[in-house]
Amino acid sequence: xxxxxxxxxxxxxxxxxxxxxxxxxxxxxxxxxxxxxxxxxxxxxxxxxxxxxxxxxxxxxxxxxxxxxxxxxxxxxxxxxxxxxxxxxxxxxxxxxxxxxxxxxxxxxxxxxxxxxxxxxxxxxxxxxxxxxxxxxxxxxxxxxxxxxxxxxxxxxxxxxxxxxxxxxxxxxxxxxxxxxxxxxxxxxxxxxxxxxxxxxxxxxxxxxxxxxxxxxxxxxxxxxxxxxxxxxxxxxxxxxxxxxxxxxxxxxxxxxxxxxxxxxxxxxxxxxxxxxxxxxxxxxxxxxxxxxxxxxxxxxxxxxxxxxxxxxxxxxxxxxxxxxxxxxxxxxx
Amino acid sequence: xxxxxxxxxxxxxxxxxxxxxxxxxxxxxxxxxxxxxxxxxxxxxxxxxxxxxxxxxxxxxxxxxxxxxxxxxxxxxxxxxxxxxxxxxxxxxxxxxxxxxxxxxxxxxxxxxxxx
Numbered sequence: 073x074x075x076x077x078x079x080x081x082x083x084x085x086x087x088x089x090x091x092x093x094x095x096x097x098x099x100x101x102x103x104x105x106x107x108x109x110x111x112x113x114x115x116x117x118x119x120x121x122x123x124x125x126x127x128x129x130x131x132x133x134x135x136x137x138x139x140x141x142x143x144x145x146x147x148x149x150x151x152x153x154x155x156x157x158x159x160x161x162x163x164x165x166x167x168x169x170x171x172x173x174x175x176x177x178x179x180x181x182x183x184x185x186x187x188x189x190x191x192x193x194x195x196x197x198x199x200x201x202x203x204x205x206x207x208x209x210x211x212x213x214x215x216x217x218x219x220x221x222x223x224x225x226x227x228x229x230x231x232x233x234x235x236x237x238x239x240x241x242x243x244x245x246x247x248x249x250x251x252x253x254x255x256x257x258x259x260x261x262x263x264x265x266x267x268x269x270x271x272x273x274x275x276x277x278x279x280x281x282x283x284x285x286x287x288x289x290x291x292x293x294x295x296x297x298x299x300x301x302x303x304x305x306x307x308x309x310x311x312x313x314x315x316x317x318x319x320x321x322x323x324x325x326x327x328x329x330x331x332x333x334x335x336x337x338x339x340x341x342x343x344x345x346x347x348x349x350x351x352x353x354x355x356x357x358x359x360x361x362x363x364x365x366x367x368x369x370x371x372x373x374x375x376x377x378x379x380x381x382x383x384x385x386x387x388x389x390x391x392x393x394x395x396x397x398x399x400x401x402x403x404x405x406x
Numbered sequence: 407x408x409x410x411x412x413x414x415x416x417x418x419x420x421x422x423x424x425x426x427x428x429x430x431x432x433x434x435x436x437x438x439x440x441x442x443x444x445x446x447x448x449x450x451x452x453x454x455x456x457x458x459x460x461x462x463x464x465x466x467x468x469x470x471x472x473x474x475x476x477x478x479x480x481x482x483x484x485x486x487x488x489x490x491x492x493x494x495x496x497x498x499x500x501x502x503x504x505x506x507x508x509x510x511x512x513x514x515x516x517x518x519x520x521x522x
Contacts, residue, residue: 098478102486103462106443147459156463 076140077104083150088158096157107143108136115139164230172243173229180221189214193385197378203348260331260398265322272311272318275342279304279311285360288367292359303349310341332399336392343388347381428456428464430506433499436474439490465489473498 081100085093147153155162165173192213196206285294295304317338321331349355356373364370428449435448442462449456468474473495479488491499 098485099462099466099487102484103442103458105484106441106486107458110443110447146457153459153463156459157466159467 076137076144077101080104080144080147080150084154084157087151087154092158100153104140104143104147107147108139111139111143161233163233164226165233168242169229169233173225177222177225180225181218184221185214185218188217190382190386194378194382197351197381198375200351200374200378203344203351206347206351259325259327259402260318260321262322265318268318269315272314275311276308279308285357285363287360287363290363292363293357294360296354296357299349299354303345306345307342310338314338314342327395327398327402329399329403332395335395339388339392343384346384350377350381350384353377424454428454428461429468430499430502432461432465432468433473433491433495433502436489436491436495439477439488441479441486441488445489468495 081097081104084100085097088096152162154160189210193206193210196209201209282300283294284291317331317334321327321335324331353361355377361370361373364373431449431452431454432445435445440448442458442465445465446456446458446461449461465474469476469489473492474489475492476487476489479486
């Protein structure tokens with residue numbers, strides 16, 4: 073059976089390159105032997121030996137196993153000792169590359185994850201699967217690609233770090249040109265408020281007016297009459313609340329987390345039922361669908377609904393996200 | 407500020423101040439050949455609190471840089487690796503000592519209120 077010391081020596085050696093082992097082994101053995109000797113001397117009362125501040129007093133003289141154990145405990149993790157011997161870094165991505173790593177990862181995630189999520193949802197809309205399934209697929213695809221990106225980028229940087237020279241320069245030299253621009257305003261701008269109110273007025277107008285659908289010389293209602301009582305009223309309410317909210321937020325002169333949350337809820341209150349109804353084919357009146365099919369344009373219905381659903385998801389999603397970004401800028405001490 | 411905090415800050419600042427002094431201390435002590443554990447004992451007596459798992463790799467690094475020469479001594483009960491400061495190591499120690507003197511002079515002059 074191998075002693076603890078043998079196992080410790082092996083623990084160090086296996087973590088250093090093969091060609092250094094023969095050279096290092098006697099050195100570590102001598103180190104352990106000397107430390108054991110010093111500790112035995114100190115436990116006999118020779119206070120001048122190093123390491124006597126630790127728990128040497130517990131070991132009765134001659135209790136070799138306990139002394140050995142105490143010495144190895146003080147020497148610490150053999151892999152740590154090996155890393156010190158070989159000047160190996162004990163991190164995946166160190167200070168010279170960390171900022172490049174974080175920027176690249178952030179950039180990739182903010183570009184690729186939304187694109188993949190939206191593209192997956194778009195494919196789902198085209199295929200006409202249920203709205204829940206579309207949302208789940210989108211989230212799953214976004215998460216998967218995010219995890220993959222994080223893994224591969226980290227792996228590449230860890231490899232570069234592991235092989236890097238001692239004085240590694242950042243991948244991209246920094247200059248003052250790369251300074252971020254100061255965010256101009258953290259309140260709801262007048263332009264944004266006007267656009268938001270106009271959009272809500274437009275929604276109200278379309279619902280109230282109930283646009284007729286002229287096709288091939290005939291006129292049919294565009295919206296499904298079955299919507300009239302329940303869902304159209306819901307969208308009407310949401311649009312009116314949105315106008316009130318926009319005016320209140322503009323008047324408050326300061327965008328807050330509360331505003332961001334209300335903003336996101338309103339966006340969801342519009343987008344989720346709208347996409348669901350579109351996907352269920354309950355928006356356009358059966359007469360209008362029949363007319364489209366009569367003139368041979370029936371095949372365009374599903375893709376058009378998919379594009380419309382996608383547009384709603386993108387606009388509502390961006391609206392909600394922008395609200396939170398704005399709140400973060402405000403909270404960022406400005 | 408609580409005393410506890412001050413002690414912590416002091417320990418941290420002292421650690422940073424002393425970190426670099428280990429190399430000249432070793433180079434000067436090893437003008438007389440010595441092995442790792444004896445060096446640790448000497449350093450402890452001189453007030454340098456250094457652990458074996460720091461000093462041994464440091465000695466090996468200095469040897470790799472040519473600042474120390476080493477030799478296995480097999481005359482005693484156990485083989486031990488003895489280090490000795492090389493001529494290059496002497497030069498390094500001299501440079502570091504000169505630097506030490508300059509820093510000391512600068513700090514003193516600042517303390518005296520004559521920072522020139």
